[in-house]
Amino acid sequence: MRHFISVDQLTTGEIYNLLQTAEEFRKNKYQVNEQVFGANLFFEPSTRTKMSFVVAEKKLGIESLDFNAKNSAVLKGESLYDTAKTFEAIGANFLVIRHESDTWYEALEGKFSIPIINAGAGAKEHPTQTMLDLLTIYQEFGKFEGIKIAICGDIKHSRVARSNAIALRKLGAEVYLSAAQGFERNTLEFPYMPIDEAVEECDVVMLLRIQHERHEYSVNTYDYLERYGLTKERESRMKDDAIIMHPAPINRGVEIDTDLVECKKSRIFAQMENGVYVRMAIITTLLKEWGIINENVIKKYQ
Numbered sequence: 001m002r003h004f005i006s007v008d009q010l011t012t013g014e015i016y017n018l019l020q021t022a023e024e025f026r027k028n029k030y031q032v033n034e035q036v037f038g039a040n041l042f043f044e045p046s047t048r049t050k051m052s053f054v055v056a057e058k059k060l061g062i063e064s065l066d067f068n069a070k071n072s073a074v075l076k077g078e079s080l081y082d083t084a085k086t087f088e089a090i091g092a093n094f095l096v097i098r099h100e101s102d103t104w105y106e107a108l109e110g111k112f113s114i115p116i117i118n119a120g121a122g123a124k125e126h127p128t129q130t131m132l133d134l135l136t137i138y139q140e141f142g143k144f145e146g147i148k149i150a151i152c153g154d155i156k157h158s159r160v161a162r163s164n165a166i167a168l169r170k171l172g173a174e175v176y177l178s179a180a181q182g183f184e185r186n187t188l189e190f191p192y193m194p195i196d197e198a199v200e201e202c203d204v205v206m207l208l209r210i211q212h213e214r215h216e217y218s219v220n221t222y223d224y225l226e227r228y229g230l231t232k233e234r235e236s237r238m239k240d241d242a243i244i245m246h247p248a249p250i251n252r253g254v255e256i257d258t259d260l261v262e263c264k265k266s267r268i269f270a271q272m273e274n275g276v277y278v279r280m281a282i283i284t285t286l287l288k289e290w291g292i293i294n295e296n297v298i299k300k301y302q
């Protein structure tokens with residue numbers, strides 16, 4: 001694994017290794033014992049992904065190079081490629097990139113001598129979110145084979161839906177999609193299931209927000225919760241050991257009743273915590289692969 005760009009490229013072995021490494025970081029403290037710089041280049045807004053990368057880096061003793069696209073030479077016309085090259089030139093040891101383009105990474109392929117991590121590519125890929133979702137499901141059920149998972153919401157515009165569906169199927173889960181008319185995604189070949197069936201059948205009900213920023217026209221959401229969202233009535237029909245997930249940000253009262261966000265079945269904030277550990281695992285795995293750090297410089301301390 002030279003870069004971390006797409007779930008399509010990940011083998012099941014690589015996924016399980018990352019999950020195991022993330023669990024190790026959850027249970028024990030490790031620190032890189034030499035100077036490493038990580039550049040977090042977010043060209044799209046982010047709270048969780050960006051800040052959990054920063055926390056992951058700080059926990060590892062890595063220096064985070066912050067970058068604010070709106071206050072940078074991007075405003076003078078500098079491209080993503082030249083911005084990334086600049087960070088490589090000034091000493092970044094790895095790049096974390098989020099950009100609105102579905103395929104921003106193609107322009108960078110083969111042109112960098114440091115690892116690149118995809119922190120979100122348009123509506124197509126969000127592989128680090130997938131890893132934290134996989135960790136959350138694995139912690140709950142101890143396996144993926146046979147686990148029934150419904151991904152519900154704006155499937156068409158959600159990079160999480162695509163990345164998660166592909167990775168979960170690779171691992172043997174039964175994946176169903178549930179969407180309002182117009183939110184389906186023709187290029188994602190998975191069975192669809194109405195939300196009323198999904199809540200009764202599935203072990204995981206994963207909600208997605210409506211991605212207003214990617215819609216051509218504004219969407220009216222006034223009865224969305226009742227028609228397509230997780231209401232308290234629907235939650236009451238879920239299996240006893242089923243869980244609720246959401247990558248967040250959440251639109252409370254739209255795709256999920258606000259009282260369910262922190263209910264017993266919800267793993268939404270556990271997902272966010274897991275984001276730190278999987279990102280620590282991804283960063284250290286890549287740094288080792290590139291020889292930027294070795295086994296000896298990740299030191300366990302009490």
Ligand code: CP
Pocket residue numbers: 045046047048049050129247248249
């Ligand atoms: N889940 C997620 O990607 O959240 P942010 O947009 O806040 O990073």
